[in-house]
Amino acid sequence: MNLQFLRNYMDRDTEPVCAYLYDLDHLRRRASKLLSSLPSQCKLFYAIKANSDEPVLQALLNHTNGFEVASLGEIKRVRAVDRTVPIVFGGPGKTDAELEGALEQQVMLIHVESEHQLRRLDWIARRRNQVADILLRVNPAHVPQQATLRMGGQATQFGIEEAHIPALIELIQTLPGVRLQGLHFHAISNNLNAQTHLALLEHYFNLAKAWQRRYQLTFKWINVGGGIGVNYADRQAPFDWENFCTGLSTLIAARQLDFQIVFECGRFLTADCGYYLADVTDVKTTHGKHFAILRGGSHHFRLPVSWQHNHPFVVLPRDAWPYPFPRPTVQDEPITLCGELCTPKDILTRDAHVERIRAGDCVAFLMAGAYGWHISHHDFLSHPHPERVYLDSSIERI
Incomplete structure (x- = not known):
C-alpha cells in the first residue's frame, strides 16, 4: 500500500478520519516469501493472537x-474459515471446556503446560474415547538471549520447568489418553538478531535430542515458537530472515535433525500489512512541550503504550481548513502524539521531530497490522470505533 492511497482515503468525505487499513495482497506476498525461504523440514504457522480478523485468516x-x-x-x-486446516493450541490456562473443544474441533497438537493440565487432558480424552496428540512446553533452565519479553529461562507462568520434563515424559507413558509427539519451546519474544535466534534454536534442539536419546523417543514435531521481532525503531534494519533460514538449513544438516520444526509467528507476518490513520483534532503547547491530539488513541491502538515505544508514523497533510480563525501548527519541532482519552498514558509517540503538523492533518501509523486493534480496550470512554478496511486486489471489504 503506498502513501498516495492513504492520502486518497484520508481525503474522502468522512470526517474525522479514524481507521485501520490492511493490505491483504501484501500480506499474502510476504507470507509466501517467508514460507518459501524456510528449509523443507520446517512449517510456518500463523499465531492469530496478533490479528485474528476473518479477512486476515482467509x-x-x-x-x-x-x-x-x-x-x-x-x-x-x-x-469458521476452514474445517480442516491444521491448528496447534497453546496457552497456560486451558479450561476443561477448551480442552474438550480442542478435541472436538480436531486440533492437530495441544501444547501442555503443566502436570495438572496433562492429567486433565488425559482424563477428558479417555472419556471421549480419543487420544490427544501433545507437545510438552518447556521452560528452559537457561536462555542467554535478550529480547523485549522473556517467557522462559526464568520464573514465569509459561511451560514446564526443564528439570521436571523427564518426570512428565515417564508419566505420559502411563496415560492412555495422550500421545507425546514432541516439545514446544517459546522462551523469548521480539528478538531482532538472526544469529542469536539461531543459537537459541540450537539450544532447543540439543535439549530435544538429549531427551530423545535418554528415553528412546521419536519426536515428530519440535515447535520453536515465534519470538522473531519487528524493528519499529528502524524499519531499515529488519530481522535478517534470509540469512537466518540459510543458517537454519546448515544447522539441520549438521545435527541430522529428524523431526519437523514448527514456527508460530504472528507479529512478524502481519505487522507491516496494516496502517492506523487518525486525524489531528488539536495542536497545543503546554509547559514548553508540543502536543498533537488525535481522533483515536490507545483504545484503538494500544501497542505503543504496551511496549513503551515511539511508534513510526508519517504526517499526511490536508490543506483544507474550514474555520475562519488561525490553524494551530507546529513546525520543525519535536511533538508528542496523544490520543483522545482522559489519561496521560494515552501516548502513541513521544517527542518525535516533525517538519510540520497542523490541526486537520492526518497521521498514519505504520506497521500497525499486529497487536493493534486486537489488544486494545475498545470501549473505554465509549468513543466510536475506527473503520476497518481490507484491501484485496483493489476490492475494499469493510
Whole structure:
C-alpha cells in the first residue's frame, strides 16, 4: 500500500478520519516469501493472537501451513474459515471446556503446560474415547538471549520447568489418553538478531535430542515458537530472515535433525500489512512541550503504550481548513502524539521531530497490522470505533 492511497482515503468525505487499513495482497506476498525461504523440514504457522480478523485468516489460509491459537474462541475463528486446516493450541490456562473443544474441533497438537493440565487432558480424552496428540512446553533452565519479553529461562507462568520434563515424559507413558509427539519451546519474544535466534534454536534442539536419546523417543514435531521481532525503531534494519533460514538449513544438516520444526509467528507476518490513520483534532503547547491530539488513541491502538515505544508514523497533510480563525501548527519541532482519552498514558509517540503538523492533518501509523486493534480496550470512554478496511486486489471489504 503506498502513501498516495492513504492520502486518497484520508481525503474522502468522512470526517474525522479514524481507521485501520490492511493490505491483504501484501500480506499474502510476504507470507509466501517467508514460507518459501524456510528449509523443507520446517512449517510456518500463523499465531492469530496478533490479528485474528476473518479477512486476515482467509488471506493466510493457503500461504502458511496452519494456525496457532490460544483459546477456544480462536479455535472457532479458525474453524469458521476452514474445517480442516491444521491448528496447534497453546496457552497456560486451558479450561476443561477448551480442552474438550480442542478435541472436538480436531486440533492437530495441544501444547501442555503443566502436570495438572496433562492429567486433565488425559482424563477428558479417555472419556471421549480419543487420544490427544501433545507437545510438552518447556521452560528452559537457561536462555542467554535478550529480547523485549522473556517467557522462559526464568520464573514465569509459561511451560514446564526443564528439570521436571523427564518426570512428565515417564508419566505420559502411563496415560492412555495422550500421545507425546514432541516439545514446544517459546522462551523469548521480539528478538531482532538472526544469529542469536539461531543459537537459541540450537539450544532447543540439543535439549530435544538429549531427551530423545535418554528415553528412546521419536519426536515428530519440535515447535520453536515465534519470538522473531519487528524493528519499529528502524524499519531499515529488519530481522535478517534470509540469512537466518540459510543458517537454519546448515544447522539441520549438521545435527541430522529428524523431526519437523514448527514456527508460530504472528507479529512478524502481519505487522507491516496494516496502517492506523487518525486525524489531528488539536495542536497545543503546554509547559514548553508540543502536543498533537488525535481522533483515536490507545483504545484503538494500544501497542505503543504496551511496549513503551515511539511508534513510526508519517504526517499526511490536508490543506483544507474550514474555520475562519488561525490553524494551530507546529513546525520543525519535536511533538508528542496523544490520543483522545482522559489519561496521560494515552501516548502513541513521544517527542518525535516533525517538519510540520497542523490541526486537520492526518497521521498514519505504520506497521500497525499486529497487536493493534486486537489488544486494545475498545470501549473505554465509549468513543466510536475506527473503520476497518481490507484491501484485496483493489476490492475494499469493510
